[in-house]
Amino acid sequence: MVKKRAAAPRAGAGTLLALIRSGQASTRADLVRLSGFARSTVAQRLDALLRAGLIVPAGDGGSTGGRPPETFVFNRYAGVLLGADIGGSHTRVAVTDLGGHVLAETEADLDVADGPDAVLGWVTDAFGRLLERVGRAPADVHGIGVGVPGPVDTATGLLVSPPIMPDWDGVSVPERLSRALSPGVPKDVPVVVDRDVNIMALGEQKAGGHDHPDMVVVKIGIGIGAGLIVGGRVYRGAQGAAGDLGHLRRGTDEPCRCGNRGCLEATAGGWAIRRRLLERGYDVRTSQDIARLARRGDHETVRLVRQAGRLIGEALADVVGLFNPSHIVVGGNLAEAREPLLAGIREVVYERAQVLASRDLQIVPSTLGHRAGTIGAALLVHEHLYDPDRINAALG
Numbered sequence: 001m002v003k004k005r006a007a008a009p010r011a012g013a014g015t016l017l018a019l020i021r022s023g024q025a026s027t028r029a030d031l032v033r034l035s036g037f038a039r040s041t042v043a044q045r046l047d048a049l050l051r052a053g054l055i056v057p058a059g060d061g062g063s064t065g066g067r068p069p070e071t072f073v074f075n076r077y078a079g080v081l082l083g084a085d086i087g088g089s090h091t092r093v094a095v096t097d098l099g100g101h102v103l104a105e106t107e108a109d110l111d112v113a114d115g116p117d118a119v120l121g122w123v124t125d126a127f128g129r130l131l132e133r134v135g136r137a138p139a140d141v142h143g144i145g146v147g148v149p150g151p152v153d154t155a156t157g158l159l160v161s162p163p164i165m166p167d168w169d170g171v172s173v174p175e176r177l178s179r180a181l182s183p184g185v186p187k188d189v190p191v192v193v194d195r196d197v198n199i200m201a202l203g204e205q206k207a208g209g210h211d212h213p214d215m216v217v218v219k220i221g222i223g224i225g226a227g228l229i230v231g232g233r234v235y236r237g238a239q240g241a242a243g244d245l246g247h248l249r250r251g252t253d254e255p256c257r258c259g260n261r262g263c264l265e266a267t268a269g270g271w272a273i274r275r276r277l278l279e280r281g282y283d284v285r286t287s288q289d290i291a292r293l294a295r296r297g298d299h300e301t302v303r304l305v306r307q308a309g310r311l312i313g314e315a316l317a318d319v320v321g322l323f324n325p326s327h328i329v330v331g332g333n334l335a336e337a338r339e340p341l342l343a344g345i346r347e348v349v350y351e352r353a354q355v356l357a358s359r360d361l362q363i364v365p366s367t368l369g370h371r372a373g374t375i376g377a378a379l380l381v382h383e384h385l386y387d388p389d390r391i392n393a394a395l396g
């Protein structure tokens with residue numbers, strides 16, 4: 001969706017905005033020093049950013065008519081972003097400020113197999129309710145980020161042969177959402193879509209304190225997936241299908257919900273654990289139910305979760321051998337079972353991964369927990385809106 005310009009970096013406003021947004025710079029002197037632009041250029045670009053409402057003088061010292069204020073901050077309150085994290089069995093949505101800080105959020109158990117009309121219908125209704133709750137008008141929405149549990153062509157927002165959601169094949173999430181959004185949301189508002197594990201990885205990287213250039217963020221819930229951060233950026237692969245950890249073949253004969261046999265998910269996913277617990281007479285529906293039982297110390301659940309952790313660890317050991325990440329961040333609803341899952345993963349990864357690749361490897365729980373996806377979705381559209389090239393093109 002973001003057009004990359006071939007030209008060399010320009011002395012543009014977008015470059016300065018990026019320095020202000022990241023907190024690296026707040027004064028003219030910082031901006032001159034860090035950008036290398038001439039003082040007069042910085043002054044001109046700052047004026048353009050102020051006029052566009054993208055930055056404001058810090059402390060609002062400008063209204064007294066005195067000296068020009070010295071410090072500037074990103075104008076995060078000029079509007080709101082909407083983020084949706086559509087999972088296999090659970091969907092969460094949030095309204096955030098323009099910097100991705102959550103203002104209000106809500107969630108529901110929704111089966112993605114119910115199809116795009118049911119799921120996106122709930123999402124748009126929930127967006128409307130949340131906007132009301134925070135006292136914002138639909139016209140205040142600057143962008144919408146959406147994560148979906150399947151491969152996405154990020155250029156078009158089109159889902160591509162998602163294994164567990166056949167009704168979504170070829171569905172354009174931006175088109176459907178734009179059509180269903182409440183009247184008043186500007187028609188040209190960008191809707192950016194990515195795989196659920198990628199938005200989670202972005203959330204953990206930008207807002208969860210896991211800012212490592214090479215890491216794997218694993219999402220373990222009813223299904224299993226992985227977001228890969230390579231060289232500081234989300235790695236999506238040629239068709240947006242990278243990180244499909246749950247459907248790697250692991251040599252068993254168990255039928256998988258994707259129609260194949262022997263996938264990791266078929267033995268280690270939340271849905272596989274749920275099936276086993278149901279056979280034993282437990283009353284469980286969601287991966288949160290399973291995590292709750294494990295946290296309560298239910299012996300059978302702890303055993304199944306730890307075993308799932310080991311199986312996921314085997315697959316991750318292969319990933320570590322191929323890709324040598326510095327960190328593996330473990331998230332998703334089932335990760336709220338905490339210790340048995342992490343212990344199972346650690347046990348096998350450290351045993352199986354090659355010594356060099358695992359020597360300094362850290363396997364840590366998610367910092368943002370269940371919010372990683374919605375925050376990541378908001379940050380996805382934030383990055384799109386304030387992409388330096390885009391701002392440079394708009395403001396010079």
Ligand SMILES: [Zn+2]
Pocket residue numbers: 246247256257258259260263265266
């Ligand atoms: Zn499968």
